[in-house]
Amino acid sequence: MEKILVAQSGGPTSAINATLAGVINYAKRNNFEIIGGLYGISGILNRNFIDLSKKIKNDCDLETLKITPSSALGSCRYKLNNSDLEKILQIFKEENIKYFIYIGGNDSMDTVDKLSEYFLENNEDIYCIGAPKTIDNDLVLTDHTPGFGSAAKFVADSIYKVARDIDVYDYKTITIVEIMGRESGFLTASAMIPKFITNMGADFIILSEDIFDYNKLKKLIDKTFEKKPNILIAVSEGIKYEDGTYVSEDKTKVDNFGHTKIEQVGTKLKEMLLKDYNLPIRSIELSILQRASIQSKVDIEESFSIGEFAAKSVVNCNTSKMVSIERLSDDPYEVKLNLVDVSKVANKVKKVEKKYIDNDYTLNKKFLNYLLPLIQGEPEIKYKNGLPVYFDLK
């Protein structure tokens, strides 16, 4: 039996295990040995493997894994160096691993790129495919990324619920909701959904792609207060001033990758507004729940198909590729899976196109045609003792 290795990397999503389940499903049904690498490529370097054929005993296990949020194999944030490549080749040969599928975002695609190029250069009979995932939806050459639909649904749902909550009082309030997205505002843009669907939602949506202009926002707020008492603002964590500096940047703090630390932009905006408005102003950060909570059935099913497609592609000796989603139609929603060169995806960032962004911190309806199909449907979750039932691999 030929052996497939699968691992997960980067930040978790609610759909990342659906892709894993798809890989396992294809492998088991087509008689491949399937093992999992724990804690991504850094775990693989330590030969931290588990036998997934044994862990997943039946379809029931597979269905539970499919709806389990957060990377069931664990994750890492590790950039490969050249000596790692040699070491991984040695491990793959010793462990008899012929096929490798890495489920991840930008950085993980860089890993797939480096590994597959190294195997090609050395004429090794080993093949690598990337399966995309990220709630940020910031990968190029794919209509959208697995995991985004579920996160977008959580954002839309939360904005709707917050909008209903703040609507209970008849006096003026301002509420800010801070949403993940350092360079790409796709997730924050999802805050547009409830307003279009129910007429209750975010009044203003400020994206990482926007130029943040406090005076412009203030004028828009004042105008809106003439019509209604409560104002809801959705902001990307990565909003910037015209000169490109982050609104929330703390220049004294730099992370391991050299990125300036940005945090609590909602609190920063609240402090600015409190100087001009003597009102109850609240800032809410959706935080980790964005990537671990509500799921879109469309997203879960697509993520599963992507896992199956990645497995099928890699055992057919495709390498140095990433699975991508091509949208054929918005309504009825229809997509097709393709392979794209992983080198063209690695380390690049997709942004919300300017044509969708209006000048008054709102998005136009055309963007809804893109977003809405991705949040449809609710997967069936089993509960025990009041908590959802998930699958543990580690």
Place this chain on the structure above:
Amino acid sequence: MEKILVAQSGGPTSAINATLAGVINYAKRNNFEIIGGLYGISGILNRNFIDLSKKIKNDCDLETLKITPSSALGSCRYKLNNSDLEKILQIFKEENIKYFIYIGGNDSMDTVDKLSEYFLENNEDIYCIGAPKTIDNDLVLTDHTPGFGSAAKFVADSIYKVARDIDVYDYKTITIVEIMGRESGFLTASAMIPKFITNMGADFIILSEDIFDYNKLKKLIDKTFEKKPNILIAVSEGIKYEDGTYVSEDKTKVDNFGHTKIEQVGTKLKEMLLKDYNLPIRSIELSILQRASIQSKVDIEESFSIGEFAAKSVVNCNTSKMVSIERLSDDPYEVKLNLVDVSKVANKVKKVEKKYIDNDYTLNKKFLNYLLPLIQGEPEIKYKNGLPVYFDLK
């Protein structure tokens, strides 16, 4: 037809409209006229009424209202003064209102108390009953409060998801989750559930009832790091030092009721920990979603029954009472509804009993017997376009 007036007050919950639906259901099936006061007692003072018999056309409307979070009639935070009492009597007489049900927390029970005493003193044929609600579970003379079970379920669910999320990396991290509750830690205590049920959850739970001792916490953290890399701490927003000052208090800010402003205790704790630990430390505030999101079916059904019981009690000329829940059995879970004197509930605060709180910032299993029945079951929610379908009354 005799007329019942119903209104809602204080902070919203996920179950407050289930109680409203119960009141409407009883009224319609027993041929009472039923009107709603918008924006609580302050709206009633402005004769801001709607005809609920007309708004709720059928059982389908009633079922949708039942699972709609946030006060559908709007809310207020208003303390009655003596001239208001006279004005309300006049309005009730002119509008021919004989029965009044007020759905709310501590302050609302004070309103029910004052109004019913005033009507009694003046020998008026008008009757007032309070229906409890609060996510804080801090009302006395009732086993628990409607709305608490749903909020507790959201907290348990969120803690479980956060615990799974932080478990994906194999390096040390500390995560703090800040939970609502200024004086009562019931909601924070719900963070105990996932650890007991799934073995993944909060390592430490610091309640408003606890004395916050940073050095004690630090020792517990160090000991836990010997066993596992990621630590999850749940804290009540109202945690206090031994001398009674809030950990997060900002003495420069005092609200309209004279309460010192407390906010972002999670961030405060994070800053303390960052001085001792050079690790990724994150603070998450569950915020408004605690009272507007996930629902417990037990809570929704109980809240509905309480609405029906309140209506039945008031039209039988009970007055100056609040509906209370008496627990008959934990397993099988069984309760009975009673009436208690509203004057004995108003302005009092129930706290988590000391016998349930262990000395190492954890709660013992006995408290689970109390909590667990309250978070059982998931009400059926309809979705349209990817968002839940709710009912609008205003």
